Amino acid sequence: MKKLVDKHPLAIRWFHWANFPVLSLMIWSGLWIYWANDVYRIGWGSTTLFKFFPQSFYQAFHLDHKLAQGMAWHFVLMWVFFINGLLYVGYTLLSGEWRYLLPNRHSFREAWEVTLHDLGLRKMAPLVQKYNGAQRIAYTAVVLMGLGSLLTGLAIYRPTQFAWLTNLLGGYGAARVEHFVLTIGYVLFFVVHVAQVVRAGWNNFRSMVAGFEIEDVPAGAAGPVLAQREPDAKA
Amino acid sequence: MDQNPMPPHVSPDGQDLKLPPGSALDREATRRTRRSFISLGLAGLGGVLGWRYLLGRPQVEGVPAPFRKVLNANARLTEAYFRETRLAPEFAKSRAVAKVRTNGDAGLQSDIDLNAWRMKVQPYGGGPAQEFTLADIKALPRVDMTTELKCIEGWSIIVNWSGARFADFLAKYPLASRSRQPLQSSANPPADLAPYVGITTPDEKYYVGLDMQSAIHPQTLLCYEINGQPLSLAHGAPLRLVTPLKYGIKHLKRIGTIAFADAKPADYWAEQGYDWYAGH
Numbered sequence: 097m098k099k100l101v102d103k104h105p106l107a108i109r110w111f112h113w114a115n116f117p118v119l120s121l122m123i124w125s126g127l128w129i130y131w132a133n134d135v136y137r138i139g140w141g142s143t144t145l146f147k148f149f150p151q152s153f154y155q156a157f158h159l160d161h162k163l164a165q166g167m168a169w170h171f172v173l174m175w176v177f178f179i180n181g182l183l184y185v186g187y188t189l190l191s192g193e194w195r196y197l198l199p200n201r202h203s204f205r206e207a208w209e210v211t212l213h214d215l216g217l218r219k220m221a222p223l224v225q226k227y228n229g230a231q232r233i234a235y236t237a238v239v240l241m242g243l244g245s246l247l248t249g250l251a252i253y254r255p256t257q258f259a260w261l262t263n264l265l266g267g268y269g270a271a272r273v274e275h276f277v278l279t280i281g282y283v284l285f286f287v288v289h290v291a292q293v294v295r296a297g298w299n300n301f302r303s304m305v306a307g308f309e310i311e312d313v314p315a316g317a318a319g320p321v322l323a324q325r326e327p328d329a330k331a
Numbered sequence: 332m333d334q335n336p337m338p339p340h341v342s343p344d345g346q347d348l349k350l351p352p353g354s355a356l357d358r359e360a361t362r363r364t365r366r367s368f369i370s371l372g373l374a375g376l377g378g379v380l381g382w383r384y385l386l387g388r389p390q391v392e393g394v395p396a397p398f399r400k401v402l403n404a405n406a407r408l409t410e411a412y413f414r415e416t417r418l419a420p421e422f423a424k425s426r427a428v429a430k431v432r433t434n435g436d437a438g439l440q441s442d443i444d445l446n447a448w449r450m451k452v453q454p455y456g457g458g459p460a461q462e463f464t465l466a467d468i469k470a471l472p473r474v475d476m477t478t479e480l481k482c483i484e485g486w487s488i489i490v491n492w493s494g495a496r497f498a499d500f501l502a503k504y505p506l507a508s509r510s511r512q513p514l515q516s517s518a519n520p521p522a523d524l525a526p527y528v529g530i531t532t533p534d535e536k537y538y539v540g541l542d543m544q545s546a547i548h549p550q551t552l553l554c555y556e557i558n559g560q561p562l563s564l565a566h567g568a569p570l571r572l573v574t575p576l577k578y579g580i581k582h583l584k585r586i587g588t589i590a591f592a593d594a595k596p597a598d599y600w601a602e603q604g605y606d607w608y609a610g611h
Binding site: 098113117129130132133135164167172175254255256257259263267269272302307308311312 | 347368413479487
């Protein structure tokens with residue numbers, strides 16, 4: 097029997113979608129800032145495997161000579177990013193949604209199974225839950241990364257007033273590298289996230305917009321229609 | 332073994348989730364879907380229009396007014412949190428770079444006769460400008476400090492500086508308070524101390540503004556030496572400003588005139604869209 101099952105609360109959906117343009121603009125303005133001293137690369141000695149970023153990249157997106165504008169956007173939007181993140185975390189804590197999001201003791205094994213399944217190396221599909229182990233780990237990690245971006249950002253923005261934080265992060269130069277690496281992390285997260293959403297299909301995507309998912313619930317099955325392992329559920 | 336196993340759900344991969352067309356459930360799904368996508372679309376459109384509106388507001392020194400307001404609010408927040416006892420980290424002198432990078436020569440392109448150079452200070456509240464020689468500055472307590480210079484472009488270097496605290500200058504020459512009270516402690520300045528300091532090069536081609544609490548911070552120096560050597564012309568001989576409380580753009584080279592003000596003094600880079608405060 098098919099049913100419409102509520103999946104994502106309205107608040108979670110709004111925080112999710114508000115974050116998308118805000119984080120995009122933070123990354124965009126961050127690139128304008130980074131351009132002014134674009135020294136990071138992957139390599140060793142005089143060997144460079146990849147330079148952040150090739151000149152062609154800046155030219156293609158007109159990212160050059162916008163340091164002042166980049167800083168202005170960045171230090172305005174940081175508030176929106178911060179407030180949206182704070183509301184999201186506050187909401188998950190108060191509503192109990194955190195139970196679905198935090199990894200539990202099954203999550204790492206599940207994440208491994210999900211990865212094998214997604215790569216086509218394992219036939220058996222993982223148990224359908226609101227969030228599987230891989231999702232729990234990824235979504236919790238990306239929230240922690242957000243916190244990391246705020247802290248490393250603050251350490252770069254006010255390195256004297258927050259000298260204790262800047263020192264804790266390894267100094268001004270180190271905090272700047274960390275801030276940059278976290279940003280690369282978001283981009284990688286985004287690529288995998290979008291690929292997985294495309295893979296999961298329309299029903300799943302719609303649930304992040306409209307909140308509900310269509311479920312085929314076996315006749316006679318009672319109780320929670322979205323199979324959900326409680327954090328302390330037995331395996 | 333769990334007594335009440337959960338319903339045996341399988342992965343939706345390949346599962347047929349199509350609702351019977353025209354059924355009540357199908358109409359409900361369509362209605363909710365349509366409503367939600369329209370709401371999201373309108374919110375997105377509102378966001379785009381709102382952002383475009385903000386960007387289109389009249390510019391204040393190269394930045395749309397609402398952005399300038401937020402930058403100024405960020406500065407006020409920092410000033411409220413500011414404590415003169417919070418110091419920028421200092422490093423062992425051995426960690427200072429031997430060759431200090433120079434960046435920007437605005438205000439340094441005019442000829443200068445170092446022997447004829449004087450630092451002019453316009454007293455707060457009026458009165459004739461007073462002139463100081465380098466020897467006057469060197470007569471103040473010498474401070475040797477190794478701090479990180481942070482360029483607004485994003486690079487930073489550790490530099491050894493020597494000079495006199497601006498606070499010590501104001502303690503000896505009480506030109507920043509209307510009632511001419513000397514500055515005895517940066518934690519407890521005279522009530523009528525000027526809120527702002529403006530500094531310009533002798534040719535007035537480069538100029539910076541500072542908030543007074545940053546200017547009288549114990550790590551803000553009238554600097555005359557780098558690595559124990561007199562400043563080179565490129566580094567602002569004979570006297571420059573150094574303050575690890577600000578980006579390098581505020582470290583004005585070749586001080587010409589210092590003046591005190593009730594309102595934010597003009598600032599070379601702030602006029603080009605940068606944050607006026609530019610502080611750490």
